[in-house]
Amino acid sequence: MAPTKERPKPFLIPKYCKGCGRCIEACPQNCIMLGKDIQPETGLTPVILNLEKCTGCGMCIVACPEPYGLAPSPLKADYELTDPAAMFGPRASDAPEPKEIPDKTIPLPQLKPMVLKGTYASTIGALLAGCRHFFGYPITPSTEGAELMAKLLPDLNGVFMQAVSEVATINHMYGCGGAGLRSMTFTSSPGFSLMVEGISYMIGSEVPGLIVNVMRGGPGLGNIGPEQADIKLACQGLGHGNTHCIVFTPSTPQEMLDLTMLAFDLGFKYRNPVIILCDGYLGQMTGMVKLPDHMLQPGIPAWAVYGDNMHRRNLINSIILSEQDLEKHNEHLNQKYATIEANEQRADLFHCEDAEVLVIACNIPARMSKGAVQVLRSQGVKAGLFRPITLWPFPIKLLKPLLSHVNRLVVVEASNCQLENELRLALSHAGAGHVRIDHLQHYGGILPQQQEIVDTVKTKA
Amino acid sequence: MxxxxxxxxxxxxxxxxxxxxxxxxxxxxxxxxxxxxxxxxxxxxxxxxxxxxxxxxxxxxxxxxxxxxxxxxxxxxxxxxxxxxxxxxxxxxxxxxxxxxxxxxxxxxxxxxxxxxxxxxxxxxxxxxxxxxxxxxxxxxxxxxxxxxxxxxxxxxxxxxxxxxxxxxxxxxxxxxxxxxxxxxxxxxxxxxxxxxxxxxxxxxxxxxxxxxxxxxxxxxxxxxxxxxxxxxxxxxxxxxxxxxxxxxVEKDPWFSLPAPNFDTQQMSKVIGASSEAEPRYAKGFPSHIAASDIAFKLAGSGGDGAQTAALLLTYAAIVEGFDATHIPSYGPESRGGTSYADVHIAKDEVLSPSAPSPHILIAFNTPSMVKFAPQVVAGGTVVYDSGVIKEIPKLNANVRAYGVPFTEIALSLGKAVVKNIVALGALQAATNLFPPETFLNAVRISLKEKCAMIPVNEEAFQRGVKSCQETGAKK
Known part of the structure; x- marks a missing residue:
């Protein structure tokens, strides 16, 4: 190749050279040598250019690993120039300021109630909420939800993907949620355990997404009976670091649909994943479900990394090296958690207004508890049911005022103190830890029955 | 750069x-x-x-x-x-x-x-x-x-x-x-x-x-x-x-493309199977002759007997009639063959516990189910069973009536073994008068709306179940 006059020679701002010397062998004319002078700013020794014989072949530029290392010399400039702006131009990124593409609410005609099992109700709620991306890995007793998604999504031009594992599932959701779209998964306890690392990344990066966990018996492989085995994990153990998600605990197929829709709204409102905990019974249980009067066509949030120019400036990321910056980020997350705690506590109160003893239960055990409270009332016991619909944040604002007339709480759950511990923590933070707490617990797929609850309330009184 | x-x-x-x-x-x-x-x-x-x-x-x-x-x-x-x-x-x-x-x-x-x-x-x-x-x-x-x-x-x-x-x-x-x-x-x-x-x-x-x-x-x-x-x-x-x-x-033709997600309301209704059409109601009121406000059912058989489908039809029928109803299947490994049983509740206002450890009504498709669940049926309750398969009735609680109907034989005589669960629903109707026959038939027709050719044989199966139960009557 004969040198031509147009081919620019290289130039180098020495402080951007780390002296690796790749360019030395690359130069066929031996124009480049190892330097001797240490750069005071970097402590490194840049190469020295002697371009008398340079043909402008450019091989040294191809060899230089530093973006602002060896570069073609601008016309009429000489390589001793050291002002980066003069050499590289003042251009910052020309990516535009990202703007939100808003969601659209679309009215639905009045539709008659459907008869759906819990996982199906959640599936249909997700479709109505605008979710068109499902990622999941089959696990009993959650799989029917995924199967229905696989069946229905193609007809809505959506994407169903069976992931290689739950670990991959949650990272697909990280990607899809990071792109600003609504995605979800169904899983069950062992699968949920595998997802918690990814949930921590989602929280750290502020990526929304819905995880519906149809809880089963544990620990380990346990069994596939209904348990409330993952309350601890969902409320206090979402992977490493300072993590919280809104945790919903529906108790009917209707709530599976309603809370699924709400979960997407709140997930995007707060830029945080949301968890729905239901037990194996509720996942499998069929019941009546009324449909909403609207569905949603989601837009794209301003923060998304959608893969278009509008969102090019954005970054989805949870690594923040500087201690000060990471502390600031945690303070930001704490503020978000505080806002959620202030605004999103939800509970269903049944005969609580004059109750002296409150049964506290969620999911299917709350249904048995409701029956028990009716029986107790008919026997003259002033019992009420306090059913948390959010477990994080625990609805302590709704519970605390009742403690003026309630002298005892009876926690009914299908786990070993996991619900009770959430209650105790909330009471303690609220300065109301003095109230007496009894409990009725079952594990392994056995749910507390109505008569047992009645007996527990009466015998422990 | x-x-x-x-x-x-x-x-x-x-x-x-x-x-x-x-x-x-x-x-x-x-x-x-x-x-x-x-x-x-x-x-x-x-x-x-x-x-x-x-x-x-x-x-x-x-x-x-x-x-x-x-x-x-x-x-x-x-x-x-x-x-x-x-x-x-x-x-x-x-x-x-x-x-x-x-x-x-x-x-x-x-x-x-x-x-x-x-x-x-x-x-x-x-x-x-x-x-x-x-x-x-x-x-x-x-x-x-x-x-x-x-x-x-x-x-x-x-x-x-x-x-x-x-x-x-x-x-x-x-x-x-x-x-x-x-x-x-x-x-x-x-x-x-x-x-x-x-x-x-x-x-x-x-x-x-x-x-x-x-x-x-x-x-x-x-x-x-x-x-x-x-x-x-x-x-x-x-x-x-x-x-x-x-x-x-490798040389491949461009293949990757995805259509834009669909947010059309009509398509949505079609995909999720929602409809605006009101279903007809036939029942005069809650069947309180069986239980005051909440009736518990158990349907039990082998995998393939159709217990779950019958349970879903029952649930659907009750909801169409304006009541609350729930169905829980047994699920997992045991539902892949072996016993398959379903718990159903029908309540006037609201089903509380969805499980049915002490049912008012049992439909039993095989002997193990009969042996296991019939003694759990509450006093005054009803057992409907496949008399072609189950030859012995275990000891029942007081005043439990047992109706034997040959579900399988009737279904086979119709050329479709799979309709034995519909025969069972016919027998249930005749034995308990839970809802009028039209309530069940309507539920059957709706569930088969995409397999219309199957409707006549299912209707026939239901009617034969009703008739056989009426003819046989209850064994004490």
Missing amino acids: SKVIYRKFERHSHGEGIKGMSTHYCPGCGHGLAHKYLANAIEEAGVQERTVTVSPVGCSVFLFYYMDTGNTQAAHGRAPAVAVAHKLANPNAVVVAYQGDGDLGSIGIAEIISAAQQGIPITVIFINNAIYGMTGGQMAPTTLMAQKTSTSPHGRDRLMGEPMKIAELMAQLDGTVYVERVALFNSKERIKAQKAISKAIRLQVEGKGFAFVEVLAECPTHLHISPRETQKWVAEKMVPIFPLGVKKD
Whole structure:
């Protein structure tokens, strides 16, 4: 190749050279040598250019690993120039300021109630909420939800993907949620355990997404009976670091649909994943479900990394090296958690207004508890049911005022103190830890029955 | 300088001082070159505006400091999973996953294999420098035999396995269209590396498939030798184990496209099976002659008896009549053959506990179900059973009436064994007068609206169940 006059020679701002010397062998004319002078700013020794014989072949530029290392010399400039702006131009990124593409609410005609099992109700709620991306890995007793998604999504031009594992599932959701779209998964306890690392990344990066966990018996492989085995994990153990998600605990197929829709709204409102905990019974249980009067066509949030120019400036990321910056980020997350705690506590109160003893239960055990409270009332016991619909944040604002007339709480759950511990923590933070707490617990797929609850309330009184 | 590299690295220590225009890499590291070639390739293809770069964990975790594209940083090993989802979220995006050898070849081996097999068009740049860089020089899946690292201080030996040849592995998988291994240690190889990365981007832009470039790179810091010696080491030690060149290059027609998600309300109603049409009601009121406000049922048989379908029809029928109802199946391994049983509740206002340990009504399809559940039926309750199969009635609670109807025989006489559960529902109707026959028949017709040809035989089965039960009457 004969040198031509147009081919620019290289130039180098020495402080951007780390002296690796790749360019030395690359130069066929031996124009480049190892330097001797240490750069005071970097402590490194840049190469020295002697371009008398340079043909402008450019091989040294191809060899230089530093973006602002060896570069073609601008016309009429000489390589001793050291002002980066003069050499590289003042251009910052020309990516535009990202703007939100808003969601659209679309009215639905009045539709008659459907008869759906819990996982199906959640599936249909997700479709109505605008979710068109499902990622999941089959696990009993959650799989029917995924199967229905696989069946229905193609007809809505959506994407169903069976992931290689739950670990991959949650990272697909990280990607899809990071792109600003609504995605979800169904899983069950062992699968949920595998997802918690990814949930921590989602929280750290502020990526929304819905995880519906149809809880089963544990620990380990346990069994596939209904348990409330993952309350601890969902409320206090979402992977490493300072993590919280809104945790919903529906108790009917209707709530599976309603809370699924709400979960997407709140997930995007707060830029945080949301968890729905239901037990194996509720996942499998069929019941009546009324449909909403609207569905949603989601837009794209301003923060998304959608893969278009509008969102090019954005970054989805949870690594923040500087201690000060990471502390600031945690303070930001704490503020978000505080806002959620202030605004999103939800509970269903049944005969609580004059109750002296409150049964506290969620999911299917709350249904048995409701029956028990009716029986107790008919026997003259002033019992009420306090059913948390959010477990994080625990609805302590709704519970605390009742403690003026309630002298005892009876926690009914299908786990070993996991619900009770959430209650105790909330009471303690609220300065109301003095109230007496009894409990009725079952594990392994056995749910507390109505008569047992009645007996527990009466015998422990 | 490629315009795909930020003019100032604002994310690198806030762009202050020399870090604003200098990478965080050690002198002699291969990452800077791979970044540069990637940026050039994106610029050449004219896709900067729609590119999403997925940064990995490892030294190149900070790829997002440099790339003026959309950026997502993925957890250790998960970049392919994240990248595939970005592509599915926006098929028009050009998605690049950039990974090192620990990230891709060890912790993320499942994700890369499944993504490559699936073949959704993304571009993966794989940096193989035979060592863990960020964590401080530990053994990588690609560390050479006898190579000393901080976790193979005596040299990699047979217990630790042979170095993993990722490019060859990728070429084996069906979804890849292009796999090449390149290197950075001299001008000739660097030109090839540039071309390979450009091609890998271009194939994605053309929608042809999953493209993979393995780059043999230098890590002088953890090899404890100079940058120039490291280049020599790569050429002399790595290349014999990891031969350079194209491992796969298949011509495929562009295939990848996804339609825009549908948000049409009519399509939505159709897809979820919702309807505005009101269902007719036939019942005069809640069947309080069975229980005051909540009736519990158990339907039990073998897998294939249709107990679950009958339970769902019962639930559906009750809800259409304006009552609350629930159904819980037994599920899991035991529902794959063996016993299959269902609990149903029908309540005037609200079903509380959905389980039915003491049912008012049992429908039993086989002897084990009869033996297990009939004694649990509450006093005054009803058992409806397949009298062709169940020959003995266990001891029942007081005033429990048992109605034997040959479900299976009747179904077989109709030429459809599968309708025995509908025979059972007919028998249930006749035995209990739970709802009028029309309530059940309506539920059957609706459930079969997509298999209309099956409606007459099901109606016949129901009527035969009713008739047989009426003829036989209850056994005390």
